[in-house]
Amino acid sequence: MSYKRYARHLTAWGIPALYAVVAVVAGLTFPRLESQFFPGLVVPLSINSATAICSAIASGMIALTGIVFSLAFVMVQFSSTAYSPRLALWIARDPFVKHALGVFTATFLYALAALAWVGRNSSLTVPFVSSWIVVFLLMASVGMFIGLTQRLQLLQVNSILRFAGNQGRQVIKTTYALANSVPQRFEAIEFRGMPLVQTLLHHGQPRVVQAVHIAAIMNLASVSGGVIEMVATVGDTVVELTPLLNVFGVHQPIDERKLRRGIEMGAERTFEQVPKYAIRLLVDIAIRALSPAVNDPTTAVQALDQIGDLLVHLGQRQVQIGAFRDSGGKLRLVIPFPTWDDLLRLAFGEIRTYGANSVQVMRRMNALISDLIPAVPQTRRASLEHWQMRLRDTVARSFPEGEERREASQEDRQGLGVPRQHSSEVS
Numbered sequence: 001m002s003y004k005r006y007a008r009h010l011t012a013w014g015i016p017a018l019y020a021v022v023a024v025v026a027g028l029t030f031p032r033l034e035s036q037f038f039p040g041l042v043v044p045l046s047i048n049s050a051t052a053i054c055s056a057i058a059s060g061m062i063a064l065t066g067i068v069f070s071l072a073f074v075m076v077q078f079s080s081t082a083y084s085p086r087l088a089l090w091i092a093r094d095p096f097v098k099h100a101l102g103v104f105t106a107t108f109l110y111a112l113a114a115l116a117w118v119g120r121n122s123s124l125t126v127p128f129v130s131s132w133i134v135v136f137l138l139m140a141s142v143g144m145f146i147g148l149t150q151r152l153q154l155l156q157v158n159s160i161l162r163f164a165g166n167q168g169r170q171v172i173k174t175t176y177a178l179a180n181s182v183p184q185r186f187e188a189i190e191f192r193g194m195p196l197v198q199t200l201l202h203h204g205q206p207r208v209v210q211a212v213h214i215a216a217i218m219n220l221a222s223v224s225g226g227v228i229e230m231v232a233t234v235g236d237t238v239v240e241l242t243p244l245l246n247v248f249g250v251h252q253p254i255d256e257r258k259l260r261r262g263i264e265m266g267a268e269r270t271f272e273q274v275p276k277y278a279i280r281l282l283v284d285i286a287i288r289a290l291s292p293a294v295n296d297p298t299t300a301v302q303a304l305d306q307i308g309d310l311l312v313h314l315g316q317r318q319v320q321i322g323a324f325r326d327s328g329g330k331l332r333l334v335i336p337f338p339t340w341d342d343l344l345r346l347a348f349g350e351i352r353t354y355g356a357n358s359v360q361v362m363r364r365m366n367a368l369i370s371d372l373i374p375a376v377p378q379t380r381r382a383s384l385e386h387w388q389m390r391l392r393d394t395v396a397r398s399f400p401e402g403e404e405r406r407e408a409s410q411e412d413r414q415g416l417g418v419p420r421q422h423s424s425e426v427s
Contacts, residue, residue: 031117031130035097057113064104064141066265100307107140160285161282172313175321196248200243209244213263214324217245218333223253224252225247227248232244276342287300290354298360319338352394356398362394369387
């Protein structure tokens with residue numbers, strides 16, 4: 001399994017600051033080069049007209065920048081309250097917003113620089129290149145603003161659900177496609193009898209394990225001739241003195257600095273390596289929609305659509321990928337990954353509880369599980385049948401009357417759309 005290192009995003013002011021620096025440097029350089037090498041290249045405008053245009057552009061950019069900030073704050077606040085606070089972090093990181101703010105800043109600063117060169121040294125001409133650069137930046141700013149207004153479509157529930165689903169599908173593809181796995185029961189036989197030589201502990205503020213650099217840690221284990229067991233899995237929050245990993249069967253401890261470099265830590269969870277975070281976000285959206293304050297079971301049904309698709313993809317893959325071996329076939333690294341039962345518990349447990357009184361949600365979950373059973377290998381169907389029985393028990397408790405119970409027990413992909421007619425029901 002390969003891991004694409006989690007890209008560290010620049011801060012909210014980092015990208016605009018870079019644009020500002022480039023604009024200042026260009027504003028101080030281009031007019032000088034233009035006046036020195038192309039003194040006859042001018043724009044047929046009067047000094048007063050050019051001054052008025054540059055002044056209007058510079059002052060207008062300040063107002064537009066304020067609007068951009070307002071849009072960004074609205075996007076983050078709305079997504080945090082309507083969907084999930086964890087999802088708001090990813091919307092706030094949208095690079096388009098940062099680049100748009102950078103273009104507005106660059107337009108403002110370069111317009112000021114061009115304004116300073118208009119009529120300089122008693123010249124009655126307007127520089128050609130600098131003037132057209134200001135116009136180009138103005139058009140770019142207009143385009144960015146139009147793009148920002150269209151970016152608000154990301155706040156629609158369908159777009160949010162597709163975003164989380166796409167992230168999960170990408171993680172499933174990259175995490176499980178190339179993974180070498182052995183059943184978990186063989187892992188304990190192979191390394192549990194080895195002597196425990198070293199335990200790596202976390203020190204410092206609480207952090208989240210965002211990813212494990214598989215190749216780097218496997219190389220350390222191979223060189224030392226031992227086995228490394230990750231105790232903290234991806235997505236875990238570790239605090240002071242929390243064990244991160246154990247080292248078995250080595251002659252001497254491995255350098256802790258090298259071991260720590262193999263574990264990616266951060267302030268919040270990411271989508272990398274484990275699809276549980278994508279499912280977690282979808283479940284969060286569903287149960288928030290099912291809360292009495294919102295009471296929107298249709299959104300929960302739409303979230304179940306994405307969850308069902310992720311489970312279909314997961315059901316076709318070997319999810320027990322926790323054992324990694326070197327080229328010689330020797331076990332070198334063990335990482336706890338969620339099992340099929342863990343994924344089903346995350347996908348169904350909370351939605352079943354909070355949506356127990358919703359006919360729409362019960363019908364959609366019935367259809368989802370029924371669709372999954374023939375889509376996954378035979379060895380995984382027993383877990384789905386178990387959840388099918390639990391769902392029937394939930395319907396029986398929540399809908400004591402016969403007619404309501406029959407309605408809630410039907411299978412319907414839309415929740416309240418076209419229920420499936422089983423052979424026993426067809427007249």
